[in-house]
Each structure stands twice: as C-alpha cells, then as structure tokens.
Amino acid sequence: MLTAYGEVDLAVNALKMGATDFILKPWENEKLLATVITAAKLHQSKKEVGRLKDTERMLRNELRKEPCLIVGHSPKLMELLKIIRKVAVTDANVLLTGENGTGKEMFARELQRLSLRNNELLVTVDMGAVSETLFESELFGHVKGAFTDARNERQGKFEAAHKGTLFLDEIGNLSLPLQAKLLAVLQSRTVVRVGSNKTTPIDIRLVCATNRNLEQMVSDGMFREDLFFRINTIHIDIPPLRERPEDISCLAEFFLEKYASRYGKPRQLLSKSALDKLENYGWPGNVRELQHTMEKAVILSEGKQLAPDDFLFKPAVSSSIFFPDTIDEMEKLMLEKALERHKGNLSAAADKLGIARQTLYNKMKKYNL
Numbered sequence: 168m169l170t171a172y173g174e175v176d177l178a179v180n181a182l183k184m185g186a187t188d189f190i191l192k193p194w195e196n197e198k199l200l201a202t203v204i205t206a207a208k209l210h211q212s213k214k215e216v217g218r219l220k221d222t223e224r225m226l227r228n229e230l231r232k233e234p235c236l237i238v239g240h241s242p243k244l245m246e247l248l249k250i251i252r253k254v255a256v257t258d259a260n261v262l263l264t265g266e267n268g269t270g271k272e273m274f275a276r277e278l279q280r281l282s283l284r285n286n287e288l289l290v291t292v293d294m295g296a297v298s299e300t301l302f303e304s305e306l307f308g309h310v311k312g313a314f315t316d317a318r319n320e321r322q323g324k325f326e327a328a329h330k331g332t333l334f335l336d337e338i339g340n341l342s343l344p345l346q347a348k349l350l351a352v353l354q355s356r357t358v359v360r361v362g363s364n365k366t367t368p369i370d371i372r373l374v375c376a377t378n379r380n381l382e383q384m385v386s387d388g389m390f391r392e393d394l395f396f397r398i399n400t401i402h403i404d405i406p407p408l409r410e411r412p413e414d415i416s417c418l419a420e421f422f423l424e425k426y427a428s429r430y431g432k433p434r435q436l437l438s439k440s441a442l443d444k445l446e447n448y449g450w451p452g453n454v455r456e457l458q459h460t461m462e463k464a465v466i467l468s469e470g471k472q473l474a475p476d477d478f479l480f481k482p483a484v485s486s487s488i489f490f491p492d493t494i495d496e497m498e499k500l501m502l503e504k505a506l507e508r509h510k511g512n513l514s515a516a517a518d519k520l521g522i523a524r525q526t527l528y529n530k531m532k533k534y535n536l
C-alpha cells in the first residue's frame with residue numbers, strides 16, 4: 168500500500184486485505200525496492216506453501232487408504248493381471264470398464280504401483296461427484312479472487328498429478344461441455360488455472376474408469392468420439408464376479424480373515440453349504456457386495472462355523488421396486504430371476520422352476536427373454 172495518508176485505520180485495513188507493507192509518500196527509492204523484493208519473495212513462498220499443502224492433503228488421503236491386495240485365482244483374473252503388468256510400464260492411457268464393485272479403482276492403483284511413475288502420486292477424481300461449476304477449478308486450479316470463494320490460489324488435480332497418474336473415475340458421467348474442456352487439456356497437455364492466463368505444462372499418465380458402455384454412448388451422441396479415442400489407448404474390461412466364480416471362495420476367506428482381525432473376533436470357518444450358497448449367488452454388487460456380506464457375517468454370527476443362514480442376500484432391486492400386477496408379469500419376473508441365478512443355464516433354471524426345459528424355452532419366447 169502506497170499512500171500519502173498515514174492513518175492507522177487505513178494501514179490496518181490495507182494489511183487485513185493482504186498488503187505486505189504500508190509505505191508513506193514520499194518514499195526512499197532503496198527502501199521501496201527492498202520492500203517490493205521482499206513482498207515478491209513472500210508471495211512466491213506463500214504459493215509454494217499452498218502447493219505443498221495441496222500435495223500433503225492428497226498424500227494423507229492416499230495413506231488413509233489401505234494397500235490393495237488383489238485376491239483371486241480365476242483364469243480371467245490371471246489374464247487381467249498379465250495385461251495390467253504389460254501395460255503398467257508404458258505411459259499408455261488406460262480405460263477400465265466393468266460393473267460397480269468389480270475392482271476398477273483397485274486395478275487403477277495396481278497400474279500406478281507397477282508403473283515407472285510409482286514414486287509420484289496417484290490422484291483420483293470422481294467425475295460423478297464434481298459439479299459443473301467447480302469442474303474447472305477442481306481439475307485445473309484457480310488463482311486468488313478468480314471467483315467469490317477463491318480466497319487463495321490453488322492448484323488443480325491435473326497439476327497435483329504432474330509426473331504421476333491421474334485417475335478419472337466415472338468418466339461416463341461427464342456432461343458434453345465438460346468433455347470438451349477435458350479434451351482440450353489432454354490435447355494441449357497444458358492447463359490454465361481459472362482466472363489466470365498462464366499455461367502450465369503437465370506430464371500425466373491418464374487412467375479412466377466407467378461402468379457405462381462408452382461405445383454405445385458415442386453412438387448415441389452422449390460421449391465425444393475424439394475423447395473416447397484419446398482415453399482408450401488400452402481398454403481393460405473387468406468381468407463381473409458371477410463370470411469368475413472361482414474367485415468367490417478365496418475372496419470370501421480373505422474378507423473373513425480381514426474382518427475377524429479388524430473386529431477382534433475369532434476366525435470363523437466357512438461351511439461347505441455356506442460356500443455353495445455364496446458361489447451360487449449372482450453378486451450384482453460384485454466384490455464390494457461380497458466384502459460387505461462377509462463383514463456383516465463376521466459381526467453378527469456367533470458360531471465357529473458360518474452356515475448358509477448367516478448370509479442373507481438383499482432381494483434384487485428389480486423385484487423390490489417393481490411389483491407385478493398380472494400373473495404374466497409375475498411369471499416373466501420369475502423366469503428372469505431363475506435365468507439370472509443359473510447364469511443362463513436353461514436346464515438348471517427349468518429344474519429350479521419345476522417345469523420342463525422345453526416349457527421354459529416356450530415361455531422365454533413368449534416373453535421375449
């Protein structure tokens with residue numbers, strides 16, 4: 168603050184508003200120069216402190232997450248891990264697809280762990296949770312005063328991931344205007360903080376994930392084709408748990424062990440009939456649902472051995488929200504459920520329904536299943 172009025176109120180106000188010094192006219196050149204240099208240095212170090220604070224916050228978040236251990240031995244999982252190992256050491260952009268709870272985030276972490284960037288951060292952004300208005304400031308950062316709440320300069324996730332990996336989760340939830348903004352940054356490999364005109368180069372490895380069918384979204388005009396090609400150098404599709412039932416028993420044992428030790432309970436055994444029940448269930452929520460099921464069983468059950476009754480599955484969402492009005496609707500629902508349970512095996516489904524295989528087949532035609 169440079170002024171001819173040396174009033175205390177004015178000085179206090181100026182300092183409150185962020186002035187580093189208060190200089191009265193007439194000034195001495197040498198002193199003025201020293202003050203300006205000090206102010207510039209102070210500004211630089213404040214910026215650096217801000218950047219370090221952001222990085223520290225992200226590191227803390229990372230540390231809070233448990234290290235991931237990929238459990239399973241199914242041929243499909245083994246194949247997946249082989250591809251992950253090959254791809255991880257390259258800088259290729261990776262798109263991970265799969266239903267909810269299949270392990271997309273876990274595989275993104277594995278890609279980072281096995282990459283040449285593993286000394287740097289993996290920065291995760293849940294695209295579904297970022298609002299339209301905050302998108303740019305979250306991803307690209309902002310300068311002080313760029314908008315009402317921007318009290319301090321802040322780096323965005325792109326800059327935080329510099330030299331490391333940026334994981335964009337739920338990429339299919341991004342609106343078309345935001346897709347354009349993201350594409351521009353990926354093409355130029357530079358970001359501009361909101362309110363600034365300075366471009367900052369960024370060096371990131373990009374991993375994206377979605378449970379949606381992006382190809383279909385491209386055909387429907389809901390996802391930009393150019394963005395799809397850019398994020399999709401390598402596409403890894405993680406199969407749902409019901410398509411790799413060989414993983415269920417080891418995952419179940421793994422979670423039993425984990426939660427027994429977390430809740431200080433004796434390690435229980437899994438009876439053969441209980442395991443059968445787990446292996447024959449469709450797991451619409453995939454590994455996450457299995458994990459929660461085992462956690463609940465560890466907390467609630469008392470015996471040394473877990474029995475089928477220790478596992479109560481939630482009814483499928485479709486049957487809880489859709490209540491059939493007619494006998495036909497009810498029949499169709501039962502057929503769908505039986506086919507889902509038996510993974511499309513007609514003989515097994517017909518057997519369970521108590522009808523002949525041919526009858527089931529005729530009914531499937533009738534209901535267009």
Ligand SMILES: Nc1ncnc2c1ncn2[C@@H]1O[C@H](COP(=O)(O)OP(=O)(O)OP(=O)(O)O)[C@@H](O)[C@H]1O
Binds near residue numbers: 235237238265270418
């Ligand atoms: N093979 C596995 N071994 C051990 N834990 C697993 C495995 N697969 C998934 N998990 C665990 O299941 C939970 C869900 O996995 P994750 O969050 O990676 O799934 P996701 O596909 O990203 O889910 P969403 O699409 O809902 O975000 C996590 O706690 C994860 O650690």
